[in-house]
Amino acid sequence: MSTSSHRRVRAPDDTRSGRRAASGEKRRRPWYVPTFRRVLWVFGLGLLAGGALVGVGYAVTPIPAAHDVAVSEATMVYYGNGKPIGKLAEENRVAVPLNKVPKHVQMAVLAAENRDFYTEPGVSPRGLARAIWGVATGGYAGGGSTITQQYSKVAFLSPEQTISRKLKEMFIAIKLDRQRSKDWILEQYLNTIYFGRGAYGIQAAADAYFHKPVGKLTPSQGAMLASLIQLPEYYSLPENRGELVQRWRYVIDGMVKMGQVSPEQVARMRPAEFRKERADNAFAGQRGYLMRRTITELQQLGFSEDMIYRRGLRVHTTFDPRLQMYARQAVEEARPEDWPAKVQTGLVAVEPRTGEVLAEYGGRNYLKHQYDNAFMAAPQAGSAFKPYVLAAALEDGIGLDSMVDGSSPQTFKGGYRVSNDGNVNYGPITLTRATQKSVNTAYVNLAMKVGLSKVMETAEEAGIPAETLEPHAGRAGMALGIASVRPVEQAAGFATFASGGMYAEPHVVRRVEDSDGNLQKQVTPQTHRAFSADVAADTTYAMQQVVRGGTATAARLSDRPAAGKTGTTDKNKAAWFVGFTPQISTAVAMFHQDGKSLIGLPGYSEIYGGTVPASIWNAFMERAMANKPVEQFPQRADVGITQLYATPTPTATPTPSVTATPKPTIPGPEWSEEPWPGYSEEPEEPEEDPGFPFGTDDEPTEESNTVPRRSDE
Template structure:
């Protein structure tokens, strides 16, 4: 039989056979890739789990705290929240407290293997597609998150948490994980761990915490710093209800017991020693600025941030030493001293003295305390006069008394200076000339110049009146330092800041300073102000500041009844303000007279001495920088005549007049005359061995019944 010939080609395949082949190949590839991925992924996961170290609760809690560094970024000033923490064994934590925490944060804790698939998937999808943070983390995952301390919303972060969660569940028992969490979790008020929280909120050992109190503590875990605030009490109460409800669902308490519970009252919160000493004011100020910049309390206490401050250790040490060495040592009961030093042009606060110890004296004398500024405000009227074309060599009537509208004023000892220049009036603080200047250019001009320099509009006593030139307002020390820094920077105002950089624990650089500046005065005006204030130090009321040994400008200020004394001044590199006030046991201002053995404490005495001692220390190693010469002003009284640095300060000396006044009451429309205005002339000492008694002149002027303001 003949062989059948082989076909030249195969019969065509059907479409169904082609599709089946393609599907099979695709399936094979999927299975292969899937198995490969599973093997590799599993191997990587197993390796990651094996090499991952489990941090101790102490390590985790310490890593959560915010570290504040000196300006060099190398040395640490202090931390937020690291001290208020005490470990306890799980056996000491009552079962109902454990149940409350689980009801609040992880009701399936004893049933899962470390993470919730549903919660993990939901959070992952939300982070990838919407960028929104959602809950759902188990207690094991929360502990892992605290260990890694990053706020990034990414797959990598979730993967890292997952690895540590698996490691925890494979190595530690559920009880050990819960114990670690309870000793690590942040409850607000600087309390890390359930024991510290129990003492902070209720003054009890954790073993004594009731069901109601335990539920209240557990309710804080969702957002501790926000929930515990007084204004958010309703939010705390609602969360407490949620916890109590959860405890009934898991049969930790009965429905009947739950209905009988009431929300507990917490004790008054007091600060811990984390802010102790003079550096406590620095830490507090940094904390306040971070909150103003949008960071939350939880950010400060949980994210492990690293803050590089603007505070310079050399300057800060010099400031504390200046107070220690130059402040009065006798009759100092109720004495408050505040100092602030700012870098012109950037607003960086390089040093701050808020008091001797933040824990015992929490009021920050540099940023919170206030006092009438006295003659330091004449500087702003001087700038306003220059803007209106009035020069230092213009001649004014320095007679006394003189009447301006509703006010009749006198100079020191009713002395009439006759015709004097504006520069001479500045050196001698001639009251009648400065009120004349304010009246001539208009009170609005003086008020506006004061604001532009840096004094806030809401400062106590900031009234648009011609008497503002005499310092009736009561600003903060840091505001006066900032306003004088404006002139040191040749007319550039820079908003004060105490933070240079902020870094996240694992997030890198989060914030970097960018000076907020604006031109407040022309360079010519600022230069003329600096020139005039240099003469105050050369031959006027601030002569003791010449011991700084380099060009400096400044102004003294003393107020009615000797209730406050100021010295504010600057070099081209630093601007610093010093304030002294005294209070009685009730916090009312009292006279500084007698403090340190002086009959009258003026701005040219202790404040000027502290200013000088600090500025010498802060400028150590810095080049001597000259002020820009003013345009069209002839040098007057520029002889150096620097006092011997070793010269002993004699409290009782021949005085040079320094003008100060009481606050001017704001007139109100009424047929009854407004309170009288009292003007007191105080004296500023200059070196001399011959004592002269203090002379005080009080002049009364009754305003018209219904004055108008503009």
């Protein structure tokens, strides 16, 4: 083989590769293989995009209006003397300014929830990151939030656990921290956060756990409340007190580190004991009737539901707590324990000159009986309506010494037959005596002489609603109280006599303030003249005789004059006594809530106005008037002239052989030695069950010719 043939052999390819390598040419990496530079670029772009997103999210996330419930505040209702009756609220919350919260209570909350609150920004990055990680992994998402974040969550956001909600919480917290002072945020937080036992806010919590206002909390008590915030429903249970005490020690330790309490003070501290949780409801017992009536009147005054339940009004009522107690005691003492629960009593006491309702008894317990016997129940008035007839007659110029026919029975136009109690025949009788003995026939005669339209007008002027009277227009039975009236209407109506003929509309709200104490409404008594002072004086004089020696001697007061009128309706379905002194007018009504008769109750064959109702009135008024000055009624005015609508039977002239002076056949208005006649049986009428409330009319039709109702006593 020649050498030339060897030279023609080509060098292998790696020789060329080597030459390329030697010349500095490098092999390219695929695009998908990560490099440090690429990782850095991606991380930077991610930060820019994330920052942009956060910036956009911050910019477009406004601070929304706080939830209505979160900012709602309970309306407080007070007695006339300023003591609380109860709260009206969707939540038990009473806001207080920060300067009313003791410093040691504020610091206890910070020690428990956010010790660097005054120095750190509105968010905790570490806590936020932990919460977001918990949401993303399905773990625990709570804890680590600043007070600003907690307030943002409670006041502005929903309780859902999502990353978007946590980011919104952060944005709102940052904005709040920039736009509001730390003190403002802390005040809102303290008035918003939940403490257990249904208490929202530090003031409600102080009351719920220690039965005192927040301003009177000790450092130990403040630390106990602060310890509850983390797990309020859990820590508030008695069986978990050991864990609560551990939390309390953590809070106390924080207060020491923050310089709020000294180690020496801590050495003397003991974990505060919670007071027993109140089991009663704000509407339990008698308070429910007072609260419900207050709500009704606030609505009548133009306050909306939102204002009543969420805006923290301060409502000062006319109710007197002492008189409220006396009303309950008077009813409960007079009512035998073995009486059926459906036998109801209503009582209302009114201040005559202003119409302020001083006390009411609406039932034994509002939670069991929401129907207010004082303001809603409307039994027939019975003979307790007769004073309006008398006032109408006096206004018409018919004097107290006028004679009317009191014989029994009598049949009036249209076949309307009326008899007196026990069918006693009084014959011609003065108006004073007819009032004292509650003579039915005499009062029907008087009403017919005056005119039924005049009687209606007089009753309306004294506050009896027209819609109550109009169904009975033109019916003689109106004189005997066939109209259904409410105890509060009767108390205010008789108060018109006590105030010299001036009617004052009854009301329970005296004034309303907002949560800052600014006056929202001052209630001015609504008054008008119903009839003259002289008419009021003479009507009062006649009603004094009812108490002195008539059908209501059980109502006599021990140290002062009283006036009033009894009423017992047909078939003994309701019994009344309405009476007054110059200072207080009180109505008492008893009835069966199903409209059934009161006959046969244990201890009583029948209930008359002059028995249990008069006794209740007396027991209440003796206590209510104690220590009040004794005021006298005005003297009899003798308005009008004496009319002889019936001719008195002349008294026989005694012969010399007669040594005793016979009593006159027609006694004068002061004579009261004749014993009070008892009831007698009446013709049977078909039994009716009018239901509840009362609204029946027991006056017979013209064809029936039966006695319309049982007279008074």
